[in-house]
Amino acid sequence: MKKITSYLPILEWSKGYNRLTLTSDLIAAVIVTIMLIPQSLAYAMLAGLPPEIGLYASILPLIAYAIFGTSRTLAVGPVAVVSLMTASAISQYGGTDALTAAVTLALLSGFILLLMGILKLGFIANFLSQPVISGFITASGLLIAASQLKNIFGVSIHGDTMIDIMSGLWSQIHAVNWITLALGAGSVVFLYFSRLRLKSCLQAIGVNGRSADILTRAAPILTVAITIWLTTAFDLGNEGVSLVGAIPQGLPAPKLPMVDFELIKILIAPAFLISLIGFVESVSVAETLAAKRRQRIVPDQELIGLGAANIASAISSGYPVTGGFARSVVNYDAGAETPAASIFTALGIAVATLLLTPLLANLPQATLSATIIVAVLSLVDFRSVARVYKYSKSDFSAMAATILVTLGFGVEPGVVSGVLLSLILHLYRTSKPHMAVIGQIPDTEHFRNIERHDVLTDDSILSLRIDESLYFANRRFLENRIEELVAKNASIKHLVLVCPAVNLIDASAVESLEMISHRLNNLGIQLHLSEVKGPVMDRLQRTDFLKNFKGSVFLRQYEAVMTLQKKA
Amino acid sequence: MKKITSYLPILEWSKGYNRLTLTSDLIAAVIVTIMLIPQSLAYAMLAGLPPEIGLYASILPLIAYAIFGTSRTLAVGPVAVVSLMTASAISQYGGTDALTAAVTLALLSGFILLLMGILKLGFIANFLSQPVISGFITASGLLIAASQLKNIFGVSIHGDTMIDIMSGLWSQIHAVNWITLALGAGSVVFLYFSRLRLKSCLQAIGVNGRSADILTRAAPILTVAITIWLTTAFDLGNEGVSLVGAIPQGLPAPKLPMVDFELIKILIAPAFLISLIGFVESVSVAETLAAKRRQRIVPDQELIGLGAANIASAISSGYPVTGGFARSVVNYDAGAETPAASIFTALGIAVATLLLTPLLANLPQATLSATIIVAVLSLVDFRSVARVYKYSKSDFSAMAATILVTLGFGVEPGVVSGVLLSLILHLYRTSKPHMAVIGQIPDTEHFRNIERHDVLTDDSILSLRIDESLYFANRRFLENRIEELVAKNASIKHLVLVCPAVNLIDASAVESLEMISHRLNNLGIQLHLSEVKGPVMDRLQRTDFLKNFKGSVFLRQYEAVMTLQKKA
Incomplete structure (x- = not known):
């Protein structure tokens, strides 16, 4: 009270x-x-x-x-x-x-x-x-x-x-x-x-x-x-x-x-x-x-x-x-x-x-x-207009739209179009999250981006680290990225999604994971997850996804690679 | 071409x-x-x-x-x-x-x-x-x-x-x-x-x-x-x-x-x-x-x-x-x-x-x-309705709104209200990002959440790690969080925002940082940043924020604490 x-x-x-x-x-x-x-x-x-x-x-x-x-x-x-x-x-x-x-x-x-x-x-x-x-x-x-x-x-x-x-x-x-x-x-x-x-x-x-x-x-x-x-x-x-x-x-x-x-x-x-x-x-x-x-x-x-x-x-x-x-x-x-x-x-x-x-x-x-x-x-x-222009073209475009629509069509369309445009631009920015294929740093249990470090990889295992929450606006990007990776690497048998930075997987993204897993299975590839955060895991356990999932969920990426290498 | x-x-x-x-x-x-x-x-x-x-x-x-x-x-x-x-x-x-x-x-x-x-x-x-x-x-x-x-x-x-x-x-x-x-x-x-x-x-x-x-x-x-x-x-x-x-x-x-x-x-x-x-x-x-x-x-x-x-x-x-x-x-x-x-x-x-x-x-x-x-x-x-209900109440509410509005008012209001509601719910979810006050693990250069680990802290320095990009929907949350922390800790002289997980700072958030820095200065506290990612830093350098900023931007959090402890 x-x-x-x-x-x-x-x-x-x-x-x-x-x-x-x-x-x-x-x-x-x-x-x-x-x-x-x-x-x-x-x-x-x-x-x-x-x-x-x-x-x-x-x-x-x-x-x-x-x-x-x-x-x-x-x-x-x-x-x-x-x-x-x-x-x-x-x-x-x-x-x-x-x-x-x-x-x-x-x-x-x-x-x-x-x-x-x-x-x-x-x-x-x-x-x-x-x-x-x-x-x-x-x-x-x-x-x-x-x-x-x-x-x-x-x-x-x-x-x-x-x-x-x-x-x-x-x-x-x-x-x-x-x-x-x-x-x-x-x-x-x-x-x-x-x-x-x-x-x-x-x-x-x-x-x-x-x-x-x-x-x-x-x-x-x-x-x-x-x-x-x-x-x-x-x-x-x-x-x-x-x-x-x-x-x-x-x-x-x-x-x-x-x-x-x-x-x-x-x-x-x-x-x-x-x-x-x-x-x-x-x-x-x-x-x-x-x-x-x-x-x-x-x-x-x-x-x-x-x-x-x-x-x-x-x-x-x-x-x-x-x-x-x-x-x-x-x-x-x-x-x-x-x-x-x-x-x-x-x-x-x-x-x-x-x-x-x-x-x-x-x-x-x-x-x-x-x-x-x-x-x-x-x-x-006008100084703040100039400042925003210098800092970010995307923020500026929302600002310019608000100003032009307000002057040209009146106050209500002005606010509404500005708000919609900034929402859309924000979703657009987060709809292409950063993802990195990672490999093992020799003699350690650490994994890093293969494009930036000298790391060990295995032809049959591909590990992809996702640096953003998965939700409806970026799920298609994930699907496409995986499709591309699989098309480029013909020898893959296991694909591991490494999720230490995934704070949320919404219902759309769960649907996507199901579809990805299903498509990969059709191609003879098994999907796995690793380093899934506790709250995300709790939520996944409430779905059929994990029940029907044939892959494993590994606590640590090192464990994932060790286990899958033995299988391969 | x-x-x-x-x-x-x-x-x-x-x-x-x-x-x-x-x-x-x-x-x-x-x-x-x-x-x-x-x-x-x-x-x-x-x-x-x-x-x-x-x-x-x-x-x-x-x-x-x-x-x-x-x-x-x-x-x-x-x-x-x-x-x-x-x-x-x-x-x-x-x-x-x-x-x-x-x-x-x-x-x-x-x-x-x-x-x-x-x-x-x-x-x-x-x-x-x-x-x-x-x-x-x-x-x-x-x-x-x-x-x-x-x-x-x-x-x-x-x-x-x-x-x-x-x-x-x-x-x-x-x-x-x-x-x-x-x-x-x-x-x-x-x-x-x-x-x-x-x-x-x-x-x-x-x-x-x-x-x-x-x-x-x-x-x-x-x-x-x-x-x-x-x-x-x-x-x-x-x-x-x-x-x-x-x-x-x-x-x-x-x-x-x-x-x-x-x-x-x-x-x-x-x-x-x-x-x-x-x-x-x-x-x-x-x-x-x-x-x-x-x-x-x-x-x-x-x-x-x-x-x-x-x-x-x-x-x-x-x-x-x-x-x-x-x-x-x-x-x-x-x-x-x-x-x-x-x-x-x-x-x-x-x-x-x-x-x-x-x-x-x-x-x-x-x-x-x-x-x-x-x-x-x-x-x-209906099975997919039940599945979504089980998985996430927030996703389900967007779904239920779409179904009810479509049945009750027709197809166009149905789609529009569903889309708007899922956008709003997504923003609401990301508008309260995870943030942790961090301290130094003894004898190391690592820093962790003070609520989960035994760490060293300094009464005059408060370090806050932000686990999300800063943008218009969560900037007020950051402002309020900092306001609360400052109200609780009267002896603070330096506040360090630790930004390894900040992938983006939009124009609204820059404005907020300016305001936060200004308000803290009024209270005799200096704001600093540490571990700012390269692309984010490049962008900040295009603004007046850094020009007027009286604090420092440290490459590493360890460096930040060492430097500020000497000052204090």
Whole structure:
């Protein structure tokens, strides 16, 4: 029986809570709140949802994760890649249908994560290889940045692949709204500058470290404030600048989402991919931060934490959330000690939702797009593409496929093709295992590869050492290799498979051994085994293979050769 | 440059052709023709096509395979499982649309196989594990037999899953046509008896071996003749017995099939699965037979042979074909020496199509269904299900999933879920590799598992031997294992990964090593490697990992410990 605290990490960390931790957590919460307000609005827009949905998804989910999650510093909420995936999953719906679809997606994702956590299926995330994840995130970053250009240029285009977006932009180039472009491009430049230089500039003019830091983090909210003032002062809404518009004031009452089975059938596959990508992104951030402080995170409990966060998002009219990289690093750097920081952040966002929403009506969409563009460009990582290319062409091909399919056909085909290709390439690599014909080193009981050592062999006995587990993907290779060896060596009477490195023989390979033995018998050759590992032998003893097997199973290769030489 | 004969095996085997081989091939051809006529009609009906299509698919494809295939005795044509898969793929079409869809399927399958052959992609078939193939064939056999019951009972039902078929039969039980049932059940009993006993009975009454054999093989065609005579003599067509009806006389003129891109988009996935299953079935038959005579077949050239056969089928208004088990064994047993036997069989079928089709109008459909039922029951292999269950629960679960999904949802979901499940289970098995903390055996330079041997260790040095290649599916396991070890041993200053059994480190695992090294450095521990294999080292040298790596890479573990002990 697991201890209750392992399911409720909050019981663990809340024990030692004191004034010092409280101060650290409060400061971190203020900084993260300032950062999260424009981000939440922007990512909701990226997902194709009204901006307030982003705020709703940044309150209860944070509290749920603080109760169930194992990371001390992970900051949960709407993130760029998951928002893009949400946009792609709900793109066929409009108006309130889109809201219902988003809530259903969060609910499904929550239950999928929860179930995976309870069944301890966290290992499924291992099927996403590093090149596939990194390729997918780079491609998503490019796609997200491109998708925001329409708001920066003030034009209206449709489609969610790179080609659609680019050809759409090109065809609309005559309709650019220059005021929107000035606001958007200005915001991008300012945000980019503040990310790279603002802190050091402030420090150079004498602002102390922490204040410089807070001011830098406040750059997005400052951009929001300035552009709202500009649109209001010069009535830019009437000049064709698209504004966020009226946002309902107040918090949504928590309510159980309606369950529509037709919708669930359509959304279950995207929900699974969103859960998987969200989990992988979140866990890698959490592990990186935990390692710095010698803390540990528990992946299966993380599934439960993220599952709870998504269910919380669903009951507060939100959309899928996960742990975000940028905001978690900010939270960590700002000194957050415990998940209480996230609870304070949630309270901050709740207050903002209650008080600030009326101010946001005049916010230009271009400002939010600028926030997104600057945030996601850090996801684009061409250096890691180059590194993988240099290291392994096979890993690179999975990565390239993921990037190209994501850009060309969208996020879901992108992930799926990357995962399938890396599985196939891995199986291909292990489908041709190393095998060596071995002979005896004179005056010893040792056997080595005949191609590398001067060894004794016997024309009537051929010994083949197999340096890999035998399973369905490489059994045909074994069959062919033996067929070739037998065709080349006409005088063979005994063939010994030497198995010290065979950790597993699956049912397909047992079938192959039967077939090989049968075929060899037809040719007057007897198959034998030697140095079979204990667990493998136990398993073979449960089959008919050994019952019908006319050869011997030798404990040691030396014994095999001695016995067979006497027979010959 | 490959020799032309390797692409055209006919140039090879036709060289030594003489009167003796001719006689053997002719006799085999007569026996196979007699067997193939009712089977071709029956399988076409199973595929939901007019019976003559089965004959068309048994002429040119045989000749094409004789030219391009590498097996001397494989008999190509319509087979049960591929016919069922065709039925499932074209079930939404009726009338001439169904014919067009079948031809398109053959054409697509031909090009897919040809392309796989040219690109040497035969290894893709290795992804079908033995339990999945065998489960799929058993389930298909059951499904095919069940689907034929409607013709035996003389009722009309729809649907192609086990549940649909069985509930359909149940609801139609009042409408059974008793004459049809008598004909059908009588045929089943006679065919089953002749398969099991006829040969030995005939031999007991003094018929010689070869004649008894031919008479036994003629049982299906005899059943066809008798039931035609019965329906004609007693005018059973007017008693509600469903007959085959008028069959167009003559051979179809070869013509290039029309290409409809909409149809291709729909049929490409089923065509791929049909190609894969057909190839696997055909190759395993061909390999079994070739091994008996010390001949070899070349899988990649087999793809070209089967591809040519399917394209030939498409241009002769046929449907997908492959090498069949039963007929190939008959061909082999009847003494076929070369593919010329198949060419003679093709001529035999062509003559039959020209002359016999008018006689088939009064053939009851129940007779053909009886032929199918008796033929496919040999596909059902519960013993192999039991064997796999006993040997490995993990292999069995893939097999059970394949069987249940095939029976419950149809052939395509069945294969796909079986393949995916066996891939996932394999990755799961290799995702937790064996690793051992090792220490030095006193007074030697050898190192062994500390849990099994009395060995010397050093509190500040921890050596971990990894007994598996490192790749994306097991990298997290390595990270966690190291994290645990470090948490347990507070006095560690150096951690050595001992890699004599690591055949591969993929890009994901390199990323992990970087992360591990970085995290250990944060904790004041230095990572080192030892006994890295040559090819793995070559590859690592192409990365930044070694450039930024502060630890050492030792050639031998003994050297590692000696050096690090001096440092400590």
